[in-house]
């Protein structure tokens with residue numbers, strides 16, 4: 268039985284005593300019922316100890332991954348541990364799509380939802396916002412369901428829940444009709460335009476990402492993904508805010524991944540992610556952090572980050588700036604407000620990154636940043652708890668669902684219950 272000893276990036280060990288890969292929900296119920304401490308791993312792509320446990324670590328990757336599509340409700344119900352890579356072609360073949368995706372499709376649907384994973388798009392919520400139902404194996408091994416329509420508050424607390432309420436065994440997702448995307452990259456977007464025309468730039472497509480390294484007076488590249496109706500390439504402007512259209516990709520494929528195609532239309536699930544790994548099991552060679560600030564703070568927050576140019580030069584590969592629409596999920600990083608995610612792809616130099624995070628966070632503190640739950644941050648638990656208006660309700664929900672702390676790990680104790 269393969270035992271995962273570390274996360275994908277290799278920077279966080281798993282301390283589990285046992286590892287399980289149940290093949291049925293009944294097996295899963297029995298494992299959960301017997302265990303003292305449980306957490307589930309998805310594809311292990313988080314960068315901190317969010318998925319760790321000292322007890323029983325479970326993977327759902329041996330459960331049936333056939334999606335059940337409801338053509339009346341326009342939903343899909345499936346094993347929550349399925350990856351987007353396995354799910355999306357099934358949806359597309361049935362004429363459906365998900366409105367948005369993260370930068371990669373190797374992650375599990377439930378791991379993404381539990382950590383409020385997102386893509387970009389001014390009108391697009393994070394990936395958890397399309398969840399309309401959850402089937403959960405609770406601490407005593409019972410199976411319960413929560414739906415958005417019937418359960419309101421507990422449901423809104425349970426979708427982004429860091430694995431703290433139980434094991435989500437099945438998930439129901441709202442679908443939209445399948446669509447086609449064409450993406451293009453522009454290079455050298457002047458910083459002055461970034462600051463003066465931020466909203467217009469982020470609104471230049473269905474999904475827009477900016478990649479600055481902060482070392483120049485321009486943003487190195489601007490990716491614009493637009494919906495197109497035909498399967499033939501659509502002509503696009505050769506300049507955008509004085510950034511120049513690139514023919515194909517600006518960057519060569521790195522050794523571990525391939526960028527998704529530029530300049531040609533293709534199905535949503537082959538264009539919304541930025542890349543796919545050549546070998547998803549290979550240990551990653553990067554670290555990541557990301558902070559979300561209210562959209563109205565975006566330009567001031569970006570200027571604050573730009574001030575730290577010299578600190579970042581030796582440790583940063585690139586940043587990515589994305590927009591995420593507001594939602595009502597209690598622990599969502601976009602709870603109650605449209606946000607901008609300011610993401611950092613660090614070199615694998617934890618010593619350097621660890622020293623810099625408090626400096627970066629101090630610079631962002633006037634904007635009340637919420638860190639990405641699955642990435643690296645140094646913000647103290649009190650500040651994190653204060654950033655979520657429904658935190659007290661989530662703490663109560665945790666105690667109600669899990670009175671004996673079966674699903675609590677060091678991360679949940681530290682950031683949610685404040686007892687570590």
Ligand SMILES: Cc1cc2nc3c(=O)[nH]c(=O)nc-3n(C[C@H](O)[C@H](O)[C@H](O)COP(=O)(O)OP(=O)(O)OC[C@H]3O[C@@H](n4cnc5c(N)ncnc54)[C@H](O)[C@@H]3O)c2cc1C
Pocket residue numbers: 275306307308309310311312313317318319327347348369370371374375376377378379380381382383384385386429430431433434435436551555639641
């Ligand atoms: C190269 C790379 C690119 C990334 N790109 C993005 C991006 O574009 N956008 C973004 O927001 N993040 C991104 N991330 C961060 C990370 O991928 C996400 O947070 C991701 O969704 C984690 O999913 P996972 O399947 O790896 O979950 P894991 O890291 O394995 O687990 C995440 C959480 O989900 C819980 N969980 C897993 N399964 C269950 C279950 N069945 N029931 C209850 N809880 C469960 C775990 O216990 C843990 O708390 C990226 C990471 C990497 C390495």
